[in-house]
Amino acid sequence: xxxxxxxxxxxxxxxxxxxxxxxxxxxxxxxxxxxxxxxxxxxxxxxxxxxxxxxxxxxxxxxxxxxxxxxxxxxxxxxxxxxxxxxxxxxxxxxxxxxxxxxxxxxxxxxxxxxxxxxxxxxxxxxxxxxxxxxxxxxxxxxxxxxxxxxxxxxxxxxxxxxxxxxxxxxxxxxxxxxxxxxxxxxxxxxxxxxxxxxxxxxxxxxxxxxxxxxxxxxxxxxxxxxxxxxxxxxxxxxxxxxxxxxxxxxxxxxxxxxxxxxxxxxxxxxxxxxxxxxxxxxxxxxxxxxxxxxxxxxxxxxxxxxxxxxxxxxxxxxxxxxxxxxxxxxxxxxxxxxxxxxxxxxxxxxxxxxxxxxxxxxxxx
Amino acid sequence: xxxxxxxxxxxxxxxxxxxxxxxxxxxxxxxxxxxxxxxxxxxxxxxxxxxxxxxxxxxxxxxxxxxxxxxxxxxxxxxxxxxxxxxxxxxxxxxxxxxxxxxxxxxxxxxxxxxxxxxxxxxxxxxxxxxxxxxxxxxxxxxxxxxxxxxxxxxxxxxxxxxxxxxxxxxxxxxxxxxxxxxxxxxxxxxxxxxxxxxxxxxxxxxxxxxxxxxxxxxxxxxxxxxxxxxxxxxxxxxxxxxxxxxxxxxxxxxxxxxxxxxxxxxxxxxxxxxxxxxxxxxxxxxxxxxxxxxxxxxxxxxxxxxxxxxxxxxxxxxxxxxxxxxxxxxxxxxxxxxxxxxxxxxxxxxxxxxxxxxxxxxx
Numbered sequence: 001x002x003x004x005x006x007x008x009x010x011x012x013x014x015x016x017x018x019x020x021x022x023x024x025x026x027x028x029x030x031x032x033x034x035x036x037x038x039x040x041x042x043x044x045x046x047x048x049x050x051x052x053x054x055x056x057x058x059x060x061x062x063x064x065x066x067x068x069x070x071x072x073x074x075x076x077x078x079x080x081x082x083x084x085x086x087x088x089x090x091x092x093x094x095x096x097x098x099x100x101x102x103x104x105x106x107x108x109x110x111x112x113x114x115x116x117x118x119x120x121x122x123x124x125x126x127x128x129x130x131x132x133x134x135x136x137x138x139x140x141x142x143x144x145x146x147x148x149x150x151x152x153x154x155x156x157x158x159x160x161x162x163x164x165x166x167x168x169x170x171x172x173x174x175x176x177x178x179x180x181x182x183x184x185x186x187x188x189x190x191x192x193x194x195x196x197x198x199x200x201x202x203x204x205x206x207x208x209x210x211x212x213x214x215x216x217x218x219x220x221x222x223x224x225x226x227x228x229x230x231x232x233x234x235x236x237x238x239x240x241x242x243x244x245x246x247x248x249x250x251x252x253x254x255x256x257x258x259x260x261x262x263x264x265x266x267x268x269x270x271x272x273x274x275x276x277x278x279x280x281x282x283x284x285x286x287x288x289x290x291x292x293x294x295x296x297x298x299x300x301x302x303x304x305x306x307x308x309x310x311x312x313x314x315x316x317x318x319x320x321x322x323x324x325x326x327x328x329x330x331x332x333x334x335x336x337x338x339x340x341x342x343x344x345x346x347x348x349x350x351x352x353x354x355x356x357x358x359x360x361x362x363x364x365x366x
Numbered sequence: 367x368x369x370x371x372x373x374x375x376x377x378x379x380x381x382x383x384x385x386x387x388x389x390x391x392x393x394x395x396x397x398x399x400x401x402x403x404x405x406x407x408x409x410x411x412x413x414x415x416x417x418x419x420x421x422x423x424x425x426x427x428x429x430x431x432x433x434x435x436x437x438x439x440x441x442x443x444x445x446x447x448x449x450x451x452x453x454x455x456x457x458x459x460x461x462x463x464x465x466x467x468x469x470x471x472x473x474x475x476x477x478x479x480x481x482x483x484x485x486x487x488x489x490x491x492x493x494x495x496x497x498x499x500x501x502x503x504x505x506x507x508x509x510x511x512x513x514x515x516x517x518x519x520x521x522x523x524x525x526x527x528x529x530x531x532x533x534x535x536x537x538x539x540x541x542x543x544x545x546x547x548x549x550x551x552x553x554x555x556x557x558x559x560x561x562x563x564x565x566x567x568x569x570x571x572x573x574x575x576x577x578x579x580x581x582x583x584x585x586x587x588x589x590x591x592x593x594x595x596x597x598x599x600x601x602x603x604x605x606x607x608x609x610x611x612x613x614x615x616x617x618x619x620x621x622x623x624x625x626x627x628x629x630x631x632x633x634x635x636x637x638x639x640x641x642x643x644x645x646x647x648x649x650x651x652x653x654x655x656x657x658x659x660x661x662x663x664x665x666x667x668x669x670x671x672x673x674x675x676x677x678x679x680x681x682x683x684x685x686x687x688x689x690x691x692x693x694x695x696x697x698x699x700x701x702x703x704x705x706x707x708x709x710x711x712x713x714x715x716x717x718x719x720x721x722x723x724x725x726x727x728x729x730x
Contacts, residue, residue, distance in 0.1 A: 031713035033673040034408050037401035270711045271666030272673070301636035302666060308400035308637075346637050348398025 006030045013039040016046065019284055024229045027283070033276055040279035040310025047289055048312040051365075052349040053358060054340045057107040057140075057316035058099050062087050062126060066113030068145075070190035071260035072179065072221060072253065076113050086115065092126060096133040105134065106355045107316065110141035111174055114149045114193070120161070123150065124168050131169030138171040138356035144202035144213075145177030148194040158205050166211060172356050173206055175214030175249070180223045180231045188222055189260055200238060207244025212357065215245045215288065219277060220253040220269035221260060228277075232284045239287045246358060247290035247313055250277055251297050271302055275309050282310030290358065300335070300343070307347040313354075314340055373397060380406055386649055391596035394645045400637065407644035407675030414654060415677040419714040420723060421705045422681035424474045425466035427508075428688060429454050429493055433480030435512075437557035439546070439588055441624035441692035443480050453482060459493050460500050466684040467501070471702060474721055475501075477508030478541050478688070481560070487521035487528065491535055498536025506536045507721035511569035511580075512544030515561035525572045533578055539721040540573050542581025542616050547590045548601045555589060556627065567605055574611025579722055582612050582653070586642055587620040587634035588627055595642070599649040606652045613723055614655035614678055617642050618662050623693025639667055640674045647675025655723065661689050664696050665708065672712040679705060 009023035010030070016039070019027075027036060063086040066076035077083050087095075099105055108130050123142070130139055142150075142165065150161045162170075179189060181196040194202070206213055215235045219228050239245050252269045255261025282291045292313040293306035303314055317335055337353070344351040353361045376390050386394075397403055430453040433443035444451040454462070466472055475497060479490070490513070498506055509517075509532065517528045546553065548563040561569065570580050582602045586595055606612045619639050622628030634642075647656050657678040658671035668679055683699050690698055702718075706729050709716040716729040 033670075033712070034401055034405035038405055041399075041401045267707070270669050270708055272669050272708075272712045275670060299666070301664075305400070305636045305640065305670070343635070346398075346635055347400075 010035065013283055016043055016286075018286055021226075021229060021233055024232070024280060024284055025226065027280060028225055028229065028276070031276070033272060033279070036276060036279035036283070037309045040282035041308055043282055043286070044291070044310045044312050050348075050350045051312065051352045052307055052344045052347070053290065053313040053352050053354040054337075054344070055106045055316040055354050055356070055361075056102060056104055056337060057109055058095070058102070058105065059109045059111070060087070060092070060095060060130075062092075062110065062112035062123075063115045063118065064113050065115050067116050068114050068190065068193040070193060071263065072189040072218065072258055074254070074257035079116055086118065089125070089129060092129055093133070096130060099134060099137075104353070104361055105137050106353075106361060107138045107140055108134065109174060109316075110139065111143060111176060112146065114146065120150045120154045120156075120164075124164060127165060127168040127170055139169055140172045140174050140356055141165075141170055143174055143177035144199045144206075145194045147173070147202050147206075148198045158202050159209065162206055162209055162211060166209065170211070172211060172246070173203075173213040175203070175216045175245070178216045178231070178235075179218045180227055181234045182223065182227045182231065185221075185223045185227055196234075200234070203238060203244070204242055207238075207242035212244050212246050214292070215239075215248045215285075216251065217248075217281070218251045218253055220273065221255075221266055222264055229280070229284070232281055236285055236287060239285070243287070245288050247292045248281055248285050248288050249292040249294050249315075250281055251294065252277075254297075274298060274302060275305065278306050278311060279309045295335070304343045304347060307344065307349060314344065373399070373402070377402075377406060380410060380648060383651075385651055388596055388600060391599060391645060391649050392592060394648065395592045395595065395641065397641070400641060400644075403641060403644045404674040407647040408673055410647055410651075411656070411675045411677055417714050418677070418717045418725075418728070419672060419709045419712070420655065420678040420717055420719045421702075421709065422473060422719055422721070423469065423471045423702055424476050424507075424681045424721075425463060425472060425684040426687065427454075427459060427462055427475050427477045427479075427497070429459060429477065429479035429490065430482045430485070431480050431687070431691075432482045434483050435481055435557060435560040437546075437560065438627040439556055439585060439620055439625050440688075441621075441628075442688040446483070453485070454493070456493055456496050459497060463497060463501055463504070469682075469684075469702075471718070472504065472684075473718065473726055474505030474507060476541060476683075476721075477506065478510060478543060479513065481513065481516045487517040487523070487531075490517065491531055494532065494537060495535040502536075505538050505720045505722075507539040508537060508541055510541045510544035511566040512561045514540070514569040514573070515565045525569060526576065529569075529573050529576055529578060533576060537578065539613070540570070540578055540580035542583040542614070543618075545583045545598075545602075546585040547594050547598050549590070549594045549597065552588075552590050552594060563601075567601070570605060570611065571609055574609035579611050579613045581614050581616060581657075583616040583618055584642075584646070585618045585620055587638060588631050596649070599646060603650055603652060606650070610652075612653050614657045615646055615650050615653045616657040616659050616680075617646055618659065621662065621689060621692040621694055625692055628692075636667055636670075639663055640671060643671045643676055644674040660700065661694055661696050664694075665700070665704075669708045669712060672709070672714060679709065681705070 005026040009026035065084045151158045255266040291311045293303040293311035295303035341351040352365045619634040658668040658676035660668035706716045718727040
């Protein structure tokens, strides 16, 4: 990468033009963090003005017993393990009862494991149960990895599975499990779950059915920088075709308590790298409306700073996050609405409480 | 760089090397365009210091936590009879350093302590001399303007005499603490029992006059106004114009845990921390080095501060005590490898230095 490439890429970034992989590599190598921040922030303001979104949500992890045994994961365990749990209807009813008391609860986020015996009907009835208890909340549930698992388990098509879930009350998919969409990488970090192609085709099918999703990336493990950046371009290509992604969320890999971390002696990426990836994703994903700073993963201070680096969504107030905390995340498992709003205001932006589809919940906001 | 037109005049001044005014400083503290602000500070950093980032491999020696000042922002100081109160004997101080010497790269000591009610100046001086005698290869930085003022008071010696004795005993640089906010309103409220603003400045001035360099700091995020922050920076800038003896400036966000003041004051945000870092770089146009002190800022914030004007990340430290008593969330020490990794990820060149910013090793 010579200085001419870097100069050209910087010019494109300043003008907000579409970047190519070579540009992204040049900007990555240039490593001018505050320059990237300035460009990303100005793209954010072109897309969402001064608004920064958040929602009031609850996470439910139905089970941590999982057949896929991904080396990247600290959450899953095998059947018979004393840490294992499965939420049954009565447990879920308790969570929902608590959720009913939350003012303006907008979304229930359900992500779980690939349980060896739980049948698809279990998941369908969970969706129905949530919908019945919280008719006003949107249900954002099941990653493409889980959807592929349901299809394999039942012998039904992905399309059929998605239709059944939609009928039961599902509104959108969270988009997790993308990790890095490269089969070389997936062979090492998650060999037993949906392949890159399966993830992509599931997402496209969902978009075709009018089910919107998020797009995600998990970085900072064994992927090369080219693979990491290529992942973003893969997402951009999908979006050009379907326009079904609402937001992009990136997850720095938390190596603690994972076999992948141990085997490859991986260290958590630094805050510099996290902010750099955030700004670069804003610039590369020019066709995705929202970039989420997921505070559970980033920690609250970095999530707030991310608002100056191109992010326009602070995710939700959450309750009882389990997956990332199993990997040693030191963040709280919940935050209050007023605290979130205050963080946004301090960054010079306007807090907008949103629903799943980024509609403002309160009149007069956004 | 692009900024809203609102700040074009400041940007122009900075790029042409013109000095910023008090008014400019106040406007920058109100600026929410953090990327622009950081970028501007980063431009100045690059122009002044290039891509090298200083770090040191040192050991903190806190001789005692027994202290008469009872500053409201402090969680370290104790009364003699309090639980956890300690005062190191000469032998205990030597033992602390002997342990730290297991690190073959250990280059120096940072000696900062409480104002012990029963210790004489000689008690401090003899410990310093013993450390220097036992470990002549280690650089010695220590004693804040507050301690030096205290030594002058308890010994009846003039400041200059105190400093000459310390220098003779092996002291090579003065630590930057104790400046807090150099405003008597703030000091009367928070730390009425120690050096006043003028006394702190006089200690620094006198040190500089005998060729002892010192550091300067600011403790922010408590009861001070933004104007007091800016005035603090301007006071240091004026001192530096006069003496040229300030080597590095360190921003300390107030850590509220376990302090009297923490009952009413909340911890600063990352937004405030990085903005303060950048504004300090921009206002202090005559101080070459700006330190991102990871112990207080936390490692992630300190790393990012390298993009907001900082060119110094302090050191590996062995067993930091003062700030961890105030609930600092950072580890009590970092390995040299970790520091090098942090600096490299930011695209900078790690350089190990001594307490006078002499380069000991460049890590290529």
